[in-house]
Amino acid sequence: MKPLASISGPLRIILGISFFVLFLAGWSYATFGGFVSKTFLADPLTMLDDGWQLLTKHSFLTDIGVTIWRVIGGFILAALVAVPLGILMGTYKPIEAFLEPFVSFARYLPASAFIPLLILWAGIGELQKLLVIFIGSVFQIILMVAVTVSQVRRELVEAALTLGARDRGILGRVLIPASAPDIAEILRLVLGWAWTYVIVAELIGSSSGIGHMIIDSQALLATGQIIFGIIVIGIIGLISDFLFKAVNRWLFPWGRV
Amino acid sequence: MALSMGPSMSNLVIENISRVFPAVSGGSPTRALEPISMTVGDNDFVTILGPSGCGKSTLLRMVAGLDTPTTGRILLGDRAVTRPGPDRGMVFQSYTLFPWLTVVDNVAFGLREKGVAPRERRDVSRQWLERVGLTSFADHYPKQLSGGMQQRTAIARALANGPDILLLDEPFGALDNQTRSLMQELLLGIWERERKTVLFVTHDIEEAIFLASRVVVMSARPGRIKADVAVDIPHPRHYTIKTGPEFSALKARLTEEIRVEAVLAAEAH
């Protein structure tokens, strides 16, 4: 292995898959070999069987749908508020001076700590779930977008100025397009975090969703179901990440040519 | 291109311009430029020659309106320069094409900002791309171009806007010798046809002579004007003049002028 030397495509795929194979082998060895009690860790086959039961008999697909809708809903709300604010903060220093201290403070407030408060305010309905995700994402997006916009190369702005651009042109035709690919990357990253918030929100005071299923299964000691739920979250995360990346590549062909 | 209405007023007048950069945490302020005065006549091609750090970029940025002089004033025609504007086109030392726009859209940037209709925008941009020999790269992104092509695009972008004066800050500084020569010929060819007023900064003596009708030599920091030398070689100029006796004599003279300054600059650092 040489530092930073690249590897071939097929080798990359083989290496990537082999970790999953090793992981599965270790898990099978521990469970089928009887090294851990079935009460604490289900074996892979039980997990698959439990998963099948969930999907066919307990309408787990509905839970999955509900969770996805919550993540996407909360995330879109957060993005709609945060992206414009972040752009304004990155562009205009007085707005930054006004908002930055508060946003930096709010960013460190864990979204999960708001759950009890949000239940008091908004009950345990959908609004509360959306708000958890909103609070968890909005401050992160604002700050990261602001930093990205303020770091657009000065020379590009100066070139636009000498070409006759005025304030609106600088914002709309230089700062926004220059930072658009990075903003899209920020959204992809934060969407990943939104998944962790939604599960936490569903673990507490919820009657549907993947998190709700997991907490129910804990009461029944159904570790197979819990693991299946966790794996489903991982797979959905992987798919959404892949889609997001593909859309970004399609939207910004100039970034990676 | 555009019909001139009455006498053209693109005379550039620089009056007692100086620039002192404020001190950074306890140090002393940087005197980048001592008060200097000069004029650039209509349709003239003036090069500014000086050692690194003598304030050439600072001077050009002030003419462009991107930096404010500590003292003095700059007039273009009868208007004082207070901020950047499309009447002063600029080509920068570093690459500054907009990476998200194709070559043709880069060239059309200023026209779009002016509100020129899409059709005319495209026609004018294509015309300029043809003049810099990049027609077949119109739909490429800047990343797909070599350094020389990027600077040619930048020149086309500045000229498509129809500025009164073109400011160039060592535009070919990062290119290899052969490419640099070709670019000089290209730029000179455009100037011989368009007769735009040009202010061109460089630290390359041959480049300064080959392009200019006047070479202004600057001293080491703090920059002052040390010599103002007319170059009376007739146009159109062919690259072979670089080996002619007139060129060599000028080169010897400017080399001597600039050498003293380079020694001073080296001692100061």
Ligand SMILES: Nc1ncnc2c1ncn2[C@@H]1O[C@H](COP(=O)(O)OP(=O)(O)OP(=O)(O)O)[C@@H](O)[C@H]1O
């Ligand atoms: N923004 C700034 N703040 C402080 N000092 C500056 C700033 N810009 C330039 N200077 C100083 O002013 C002096 C002149 O800089 P300038 O960039 O104009 O030189 P130059 O002649 O263009 O050099 P080069 O040929 O290397 O590009 C330098 O000593 C530099 O350190």
Ligand SMILES: [Mg+2]
């Ligand atoms: Mg410079």
